[in-house]
Amino acid sequence: MDRNGFLLTLIQNGLLIKTGAKPKLPIQIPKVTDGMLDVYRIPLEHLYYNDENGRIASAISRLENRPAPAKDNHNPEYNLLIENMVVEDNPAKLKQTKKSIKESGQKVFGYVLADGRVIDGNRRYTALRQLAKETGESYFFEAVILPFTYELKTERAEIKRLELAIQMGTEERQAYDPVDLSVDIYQTIVVDQLISVADYSKEAKINKKEVADRIETVLLMQDYLNFINAKTNAFHIIKDTKLYTPLYELSKKLSRQFPKKGPIYEQSKITTFALLSKMLSVGDDIGRDIREYYKNILTTGENKDFNESVEDTINDLQDKLEENTIHSAVELRRALEKTTPELRSISSKFIQTMNKHNRGKNIESFIGDIKETLNVLKDMEKGGGLTGHLNFNNFSKDQINEIREYLIQINLISKELIGIYDDEI
Numbered sequence: 303m304d305r306n307g308f309l310l311t312l313i314q315n316g317l318l319i320k321t322g323a324k325p326k327l328p329i330q331i332p333k334v335t336d337g338m339l340d341v342y343r344i345p346l347e348h349l350y351y352n353d354e355n356g357r358i359a360s361a362i363s364r365l366e367n368r369p370a371p372a373k374d375n376h377n378p379e380y381n382l383l384i385e386n387m388v389v390e391d392n393p394a395k396l397k398q399t400k401k402s403i404k405e406s407g408q409k410v411f412g413y414v415l416a417d418g419r420v421i422d423g424n425r426r427y428t429a430l431r432q433l434a435k436e437t438g439e440s441y442f443f444e445a446v447i448l449p450f451t452y453e454l455k456t457e458r459a460e461i462k463r464l465e466l467a468i469q470m471g472t473e474e475r476q477a478y479d480p481v482d483l484s485v486d487i488y489q490t491i492v493v494d495q496l497i498s499v500a501d502y503s504k505e506a507k508i509n510k511k512e513v514a515d516r517i518e519t520v521l522l523m524q525d526y527l528n529f530i531n532a533k534t535n536a537f538h539i540i541k542d543t544k545l546y547t548p549l550y551e552l553s554k555k556l557s558r559q560f561p562k563k564g565p566i567y568e569q570s571k572i573t574t575f576a577l578l579s580k581m582l583s584v585g586d587d588i589g590r591d592i593r594e595y596y597k598n599i600l601t602t603g604e605n606k607d608f609n610e611s612v613e614d615t616i617n618d619l620q621d622k623l624e625e626n627t628i629h630s631a632v633e634l635r636r637a638l639e640k641t642t643p644e645l646r647s648i649s650s651k652f653i654q655t656m657n658k659h660n661r662g663k664n665i666e667s668f669i670g671d672i673k674e675t676l677n678v679l680k681d682m683e684k685g686g687g688l689t690g691h692l693n694f695n696n697f698s699k700d701q702i703n704e705i706r707e708y709l710i711q712i713n714l715i716s717k718e719l720i721g722i723y724d725d726e727i
Contacts, residue, residue, distance in 0.1 A: 307416035309348060309447050318342040321444055323411060328467040329505065331460050334448065341411045343442035346431055347374050349418045351384035354452070355465070356478060356486030358424070361387040363485075364538045366629070373418060381431070388428040400429040412445040413468065419452065420445070421461060422468045459496040466505035480550070481523075481541040487513055488520035518553045519546070522571070529575045529620065530637070532628040542631035543582055548592045555596050569609045570600060576616045577652060580645040583638035595652070598659045608655045612648050619644040679712075 312318045323341040327334065350373045351358060361384075362368050372380045389396055402409065403426070412423025420427050423445060430441040448464075450457040469478075478486070490496050491513075499517075503510040524534040526549060532539055540546050552574055560567035577595060581588045599608050622641045628634045638645065660667070681689040688694065694702070 307449065307451065309342075309344065309414065309418055310416045310449060312348070313342070313447065318344060318447075321411070323444075325411060325446055327464065329463055331464060338449075339446050341444050341446055343444055344414065344418075344447070346427075346434060346441060346443060349373065349414060349420055349427065349443055350381055351388075351424065351427070352419050352421050353384075354489075355421070355424065356469075356482045356489075357391065358384055358387065359489065360479070360482040360485050360537055360541070361391070363535050364630075371419070384424075385428050385431055388424055389432075392425075396425055396429060396432075399425050400433060403429050404433060408444045412443060413448060413464065414443070414445045415448055415450050415452070415461065417451045421448075421465050455494075455496065458494070462490055462496050463501065463505050466502065479541065481537055481546050484516040484520050484523075484546070484550075485537050487516045492517060492520075515550070515554060518557065519550045522549050522553045522556075525571065526575050526578070529572065529623075530579065530628050530634055531623045531626070532634070536629065539628065539631050539634060543634065544588070545578060545582070548578060548588055551593070551596065555600060559601055566606065566609070569613070570605060572616060573609050573612060574600070576612065576619060576645075576648055579619075579638055579641075580648050580652075583635065583641075583645055584649075594656065599652075599655055602659060604655050604659050608651065611651045611655070615644050615647045615651075619648070 309318070319342065321341045321343060325339055325341060327339070350371055353359060353362060353368075353371050365383075369377070369380045369383060374381055408426060408430070410423075410426065412426055413421050414423075415421060420443075423443065427443050430443055433439070434441045448461070450461055452458050452461070487502060491499060491502055497505075499510055499513050502508070503513050506513075523537060523540050523546075526545070527534050527536055527539065530539075540549070552571075556567060556571060560570070574592075574595070578588065578592065580586075581591055599605055619641050622644070623637055626633075626637060628637060678689070685692075697705075
């Protein structure tokens, strides 16, 4: 692929036609002035999708082997692959764009780099590609050609700033999916180190705290993907299972609860991953249930005991998950079906801990729970050991022995508790 500005060569040779539009950049870019900018009608075969675009990069993560960017005459499979991803992202919006272009032409210009990389206008470019195939007619992408490529890091930084200003700094643009946005922030700031948190915040009109929170969430997403034995860049699994918001909230809770991280932080993180997997496997209301966990266990004194109570079970759960690599949300759900005993055990401990916490919320409910236990025992006494219409003939010997053991434990624990209260009087 040409990396040296093929489109600029076409301009110099008079082979590209100007539309007459004279745009203004939404931000200032060194060495580029508004007077240098024109919109050109570019043949579609000279263009290719930008695999560094936040939405596209997230979609590509579904693939086992990430294809290298290429124009149609070098590798038509690349553009076709991304085209299909753009279609699937929002079919209704694409249909609307195609209809508008077919009836009135392209109303909004895009931006491309000197080598043909499209950095703004993916849906318009896709609509034009499809119209050309459907009608057999020649279509052109109207766009500003920036005198940059991705070869130089300094130029990539300016390209990213412009992309943010266009794609996320304008109200009428389609909002980024939260996973796509967070991955784009992480890739831009942490991996590629193109711009700072402050720069991203400014150009994308997102406050710096949220940018930092989203970076932490990506790190947590990677940890969860590792927990379920998936590749750490398989972010589509997070998107398809709708786990982003619970992980985003978890990131903030853990940061406040364990600012220095440490062993308890790590243990609490793994415990939460197991709970999320349990909720996902049985179709629970994950948002509601995980918030109850954050409120009543993670941020309370119950957290340490709960972590310890499920530690061995979680180890068994992970052993089973490590048997096969997870590539999709469907495969994750299938893998979790094989861990039903472990998930049930974790669920049981979770319910017990929640009940324990709720019993201790206030004095009135605490005393009420004790009274209720007493009332059950009184009913059993009146009924000759049973309550209601139950009959001993309905019980097996094992069940009778089980109840007897419970009563012995109640008797022993009651004696110890009476001594504690004697000391308080």
